[in-house]
Amino acid sequence: AQKITQTQPGMFVQEKEAVTLDCTYDTSDPSYGLFWYKQPSSGEMIFLIYQGSYDQQNATEGRYSLNFQKARKSANLVISASQLGDSAMYFCAMREIRNNAGNMLTFGGGTRLMVKP
Amino acid sequence: KAGVTQTPRYLIKTRGQQVTLSCSPISGHRSVSWYQQTPGQGLQFLFEYFSETQRNKGNFPGRFSGRQFSNSRSEMNVSTLELGDSALYLCASSLWAAESIRAQYFGPGTRLTVL
Numbered sequence: 376a377q378k379i380t381q382t383q384p385g386m387f388v389q390e391k392e393a394v395t396l397d398c399t400y401d402t403s404d405p406s407y408g409l410f411w412y413k414q415p416s417s418g419e420m421i422f423l424i425y426q427g428s429y430d431q432q433n434a435t436e437g438r439y440s441l442n443f444q445k446a447r448k449s450a451n452l453v454i455s456a457s458q459l460g461d462s463a464m465y466f467c468a469m470r471e472i473r474n475n476a477g478n479m480l481t482f483g484g485g486t487r488l489m490v491k492p
Numbered sequence: 493k494a495g496v497t498q499t500p501r502y503l504i505k506t507r508g509q510q511v512t513l514s515c516s517p518i519s520g521h522r523s524v525s526w527y528q529q530t531p532g533q534g535l536q537f538l539f540e541y542f543s544e545t546q547r548n549k550g551n552f553p554g555r556f557s558g559r560q561f562s563n564s565r566s567e568m569n570v571s572t573l574e575l576g577d578s579a580l581y582l583c584a585s586s587l588w589a590a591e592s593i594r595a596q597y598f599g600p601g602t603r604l605t606v607l
Contacts, residue, residue, distance in 0.1 A: 418496035
């Protein structure tokens with residue numbers, strides 16, 4: 376079964392508007408971390424934001440915020456005031472903190488975001 | 493602080509050959525993980541090394557192997573290359589804290605083409 380699901384293969388957003396990228400996950404581990412990465416066409420994966428399963432507040436990093444709804448097992452990324460440079464693939468990933476999992480990340484299929492001028 | 497570096501950035505090989513990719517983690521980071529990214533399969537975990545020991549391994553054939561050196565630099569090797577091994581190979585590094593790791597940082601990747 377898919378552990379990380381990103382249901383939006385592609386999205387358009389107008390420059391300066393906010394956009395939400397969806398991510399749902401599945402785990403039986405009570406302790407886990409959720410990551411969002413940005414991958415421009417150059418290929419490098421850029422770390423954006425992290426949310427721990429026990430974190431009391433939703434994570435924020437500049438224009439990025441994570442809408443974490445634990446009961447629904449969703450961790451949506453919100454980008455405020457979109458910029459042309461935000462056009463890229465975005466990946467949601469999960470790390471389960473259980474024996475022998477180490478630092479392994481499980482990734483979703485990604486969402487391609489295109490920002491229109 | 494320098495980021496994660498991977499060499500080479502691009503590689504073209506033919507079927508049956510072998511290849512070695514290198515990854516230098518961020519200074520002070522002791523955990524190095526490798527991922528394969530293809531259009532069909534997406535991002536898949538290959539293996540993770542910490543203190544020169546493989547901690548975890550993904551579901552890949554034995555042709556894929558790796559190692560880590562005492563300075564935390566890591567190499568991965570693919571023997572008897574197949575066309576399906578064409579992919580972007582990404583390396584990620586992180587500090588190792590037993591219960592909480594809040595960031596893993598990726599390198600620019602090595603794009604391998606098998607002809």
